[in-house]
Amino acid sequence: MKTILLATVAVAALGTAASAADLAARPYTKAAPMLAPLPTWAGFYIGAMGGYAGQTGSDGIEGGFAGGTIGYNWQQANVVFGIEADAAWADISRSAAGFVAVPGFAPIGVTASAKIQDWGTVRGRIGYAFGPTLLYATGGYAWADTKLSAAVTGVGGFSTSDSQVHSGYAVGAGLEYMFAPKWSFKAEYLFKSFGSENYTFNTPFGSATAASGSFDIHSVQAGINYHF
Numbered sequence: 001m002k003t004i005l006l007a008t009v010a011v012a013a014l015g016t017a018a019s020a021a022d023l024a025a026r027p028y029t030k031a032a033p034m035l036a037p038l039p040t041w042a043g044f045y046i047g048a049m050g051g052y053a054g055q056t057g058s059d060g061i062e063g064g065f066a067g068g069t070i071g072y073n074w075q076q077a078n079v080v081f082g083i084e085a086d087a088a089w090a091d092i093s094r095s096a097a098g099f100v101a102v103p104g105f106a107p108i109g110v111t112a113s114a115k116i117q118d119w120g121t122v123r124g125r126i127g128y129a130f131g132p133t134l135l136y137a138t139g140g141y142a143w144a145d146t147k148l149s150a151a152v153t154g155v156g157g158f159s160t161s162d163s164q165v166h167s168g169y170a171v172g173a174g175l176e177y178m179f180a181p182k183w184s185f186k187a188e189y190l191f192k193s194f195g196s197e198n199y200t201f202n203t204p205f206g207s208a209t210a211a212s213g214s215f216d217i218h219s220v221q222a223g224i225n226y227h228f
Contacts, residue, residue, distance in 0.1 A: 039132050039178040042075040044228045049186070051221025053092050053116075061114055061217075065090035069223055071125075078129045080136065087120035090144075092217070109153035116217075117163075119144040121170045121190070132178040142170035142192045148199050148212065160201040164212070168194035176225070186223045192216065 047069040054062030067088025073080055095113035120143055127136025149161035174188030193216045200209045 039181070040075060041073045041080045041129055041134060041178075041227075044070075044072050045184075045225045046070050047186070047223050047225030049086060049088070049221050049223030051188075051219055053090075053192075053217050053219035055215065055217055059094070059096075061092050061094035061116065063090065063092035063116075065092065065119065065219075065221075067120070069225065071225075073125075075129070079126070080129050080134055081124070081126040083122070083124055084138070085120065085122045088118065090116045090119050092116040092119075111151045113149045115147050115149075116144045117147055119192075121192075123170060127176075134176040134178075134184075135173075136176070137171075137173050138188070138190075139171040140169065142168045142190075142194065144168070144192075144194055144217075146197075146212070148201075150201065152203075156204060158204055160203055162199040162201060164197035164199060166194035166197050166212075166215075168192060168214075178227075182227045184225045184227065186225060188221050188223075190219045190221070192219065 048067070049069050050064065050066035052062075052064050054060060065088040067086060069084060069086040071082055071084035073082035075081075093113060093115035095111060097109070097111045099107040100110050101107055121140060123138045123140030125136045125138045127134050144166045145163060146166055147161055147163040149159065151157075151159040170190045170192045172188060172190035174186060176184050176186040178184045194214060196211050196214050198209050198211050200207055
């Protein structure tokens with residue numbers, strides 16, 4: 001009996017070992033890497049911006065500006081469209097000095113200056129997103145708060161000035177890059193065209209009104225935005 005029992009146990013053990021040997025080893029599957037989610041451009045954003053602007057030629061106004069931006073984007077697949085408004089303090093100016101001949105008087109010295117002291121835009125944007133990079137075109141309304149001044153020497157000497165807000169349009173293009181979650185950097189070119197306004201100058205001899213004429217300005221600006 002003891003011999004039969006040992007033999008039975010041995011046969012069972014050998015059979016179990018053989019069955020285990022016949023099982024195929026479980027394949028090793030490497031876990032799929034965790035991919036960072038693509039950034040979304042949709043939603044509100046605010047930011048700060050600044051840049052340089054000027055007219056073509058050597059006798060136009062030029063200077064810098066700095067301000068803020070607010071906007072909202074919608075996104076459909078890779079197409080991004082939205083609306084953006086910006087406003088900036090500016091020191092875009094030009095001055096000139098000369099003499100004016102007045103019959104019966106000695107030549108009168110005059111220094112005249114023009115300065116855009118604030119400006120801004122309300123624009124639509126449409127672009128295409130390549131992951132964290134957005135290329136876009138933009139266009140819309142533009143305004144410029146402009147001051148014209150004159151200082152006269154001779155005939156008692158006096159100075160006079162007037163400020164007007166010019167309306168016009170802005171068109172351009174830009175690139176925006178999402179360099180961190182919720183943060184992006186933007187570079188942009190705009191062409192701005194403004195209509196004429198009438199300026200009134202008060203002098204010791206009475207008041208005079210003159211039209212400024214329309215004017216065009218090119219600007220380049222960069223900024224940083226925070227996306228909610």
